Amino acid sequence: MQTTKQKIGFIGIGVMGKSMVRNLHKKGYTVKIFTRTKEKALDLLEEGIQWSNSVAELTKESDVIITMVGYPSDVEEVYFGSNGIIENAKKGSYLIDMTTSKPQLATDIYQQALEKGLHSLDAPVSGGDIGAQNGTLAIMVGGDKQAFDTVLPIFDVLGSNIILQGPAGAGQHTKLSNQITIASNMVGVCEAIIYAKKAGLNPSLVLDSISTGAAGSFSLSNLAPRMLKEDYAPGFYVKHFIKDMTIALESAQEMGLDTPGLNLSLSLYKELAENGEEDSGTQALIKLFDQ
Template identity: 75%
Template sequence: MLTKDKTIGFIGTGVMGKSMAKNLYQSGYAINIYTRTKEKANELFELGAAWKSSVAELASSSDVIITMVGYPSDVEEVYFGENGILENAKAGSFVIDMTTSKPSLAKTIYQKAQEKQIHALDAPVSGGDIGAKSGKLSIMVGGDEGAFSELLPLFEVIGENIMLQGEAGAGQYTKMVNQITIATTMIGVCEAIVYAKKAGLNPERVLENISSGAAGSFSLSKLGPRMLAGDFAPGFYIKHFIKDMTIALESAEELGIETPGLSLSLKLYKELAENGEEDSGTQALIKWFEQS
């Protein structure tokens, strides 16, 4: 089992990563930080986290390396190459990619890590900024059971619904299931709010009334109120959701299945992004329905 005398290296301190790293530090782990824009991690440095000037420096000085970056291309950049994680991490160390990325890339990282005697897990999360701040993320894990058991104490600091789903890549496949579910749920929430308004109802009371019934969901109870308040700050960026849905659609095609709900959601979000909303939160989808 992982003990608190181990040093955690964290790469990527965006909307969710910063809160995840903060929770780990406050639980007693020593934290190394590398991020492209150092200023974004100032809050962590004020707490006592250590800055590392490169991926290589962080990897060589950490026992566990967590990555929470933006796109599969970012994952490839930090893991591979002469200055990447796998060339510089110590044998016996652990790497955990918590970015939502391609299942095939997770499998490649696992295979290359094995060659270096490094333990690799793919462990994407769900729960947005709210779950990251509260330490209540859902964590979907792929990889070896031994590595999962070793790192469970760490996962329990940042999440509460933590499951090993299978071998390498299974975590990413599970996250795609999550994103496919959210994609069509968000359409339903937006349509419902617009309908309630058009019917002359008080939408706040309607959401309160239906959230505990069969229609209940995170999107309805957490993002619905943000839609009504006109709060479009990103708990999860539209541009990142487009990335996730694109991966999910490509994966579905590889598996030979049709996903019309996912395809429609991706189309609507792309239209929003083209209209300048790519850095808004996913709840900004309501704008498409209100303006159509």
């Protein structure tokens, strides 16, 4: 199957999904989309991207089906059942779930897909809205190497750091490791900014110094400046970060692993959500500190 001729179906047009679809379309792929709220996709339709009326319709017309939805329950809804992807996909199709979801769910999808003659990959991403726009996402993949190699040209459009981590579920486990890292880092970024302010420093100049040293991170370079501008628009929603951290905590507990940093960050973000910030970007965490 020549990838330039693969017809792609994309389900879920959120903050990141929309940019991912645009990048695929610009590279010449035929892309059809479906999302529960068609109004959110009107700008894409005006750009020449095609609409499907249901998951089943999109699946039947596609060679590669990419999903980027919100929660594990959403993943289950689009993959399973008589109207889902697995029941309606053509034999030999490639299914790529780029949602951050449960590793066991990724394994379940893989097994059911295999029984239907389908190829399944779990391929969650990191890089937020900026990475999605620039096509520089980190893509963490679980599944078979043959499937990975076949769709790698598609991944190359969407990301710049693409690694097959292991069998089904390995991509999700890698993404949870990523989220555990970010969780504690976001607390540190907030504390550093508040410390700089209390010390009478210019926090922007402080960021200029520390972001290129040993403290450097994506959050420090990209989200801390948004904090200083009081720009809380979502590159990644608070509510979705809570979802990811909850899955990570549950997975860690299943392995008997204690994660105090993750526990603290999750409790803080839950407090932030209770304050009405669940639809804000994760950088809104600074609001709990800057009082």
